[in-house]
Amino acid sequence: MARGVRKNGGKSNKASVEAQSNAEEPKVAPAVIGSNVTDETIRQHALKAIAAHNEFMEAQDEAKKKQGVYRAVIKDAKKDGVNHAMLAKFVTMRRQEPADIDRDTRDLNRIARIMEFPIGSQLGLFDNGKSVATAVEDQKQAEAKQNDLEDARFAGQEAGKRGDPHSKCQYEEGTQEHEAWMDAWGKEQAAIALNMGRGGAEAGAAAH
DSSP states (O other), X not given: OHHHHHHHHHHHHHHHHHHHHHHHSOOOOOOOTTOOOOHHHHHHHHHHHHHHHHHHHHXXXXXXXXXXXXXXXXXXXXXXXXOHHHHHHHHHHTTSOHHHHHHHHHHHHHHHHHTTOTTGGGGTBOTTSOBHHHHHHHHHHHHHHHHHHHHHHHHHHHHHXXXXXXXXXXXXXXXXXXXXXXXXXXXXXXXXXXXXXXXXHHHHHHHO
């Protein structure tokens, strides 16, 4: 009986050791059942991933070099007495929308006014509430509009010289470009009619 007890105890200890060993072994994720992905597909994606990662790392290295160049420029400006902090701020601000700059400037002015900090309109707002950035943008838009009107006048003038009908105007009716086109076209048509009238009169006089 004693031997039987020891034998059963040995089996129990063996099972316990095996269970502990199995618990300590790392679990392996089961293979995807029914997967039809080939080794070649995996290899191709791995190669693409490696190539993309290499390009990404190279771009990071290049970006670090460019950042070093930029910092050197700012440092040189500081050495020459330029307010380098404001210069760096301007470089960042120039990528903002004028409306965002206006809002930030107004808010900063308001906070300064509430706290009785004497900076006031020195932050770059005009009396009409526009910032320098917006004024510059408005000027650019005005110049672009003027160029568009000049193009419309030229197109109308050429159409009038060719004798094209006014229906050839490509600009939407009611717009300034449409008015400019029609005005130039009308003047050319009037000039042609005037010249034809003069030619007819001269021909009639010569006949007499």
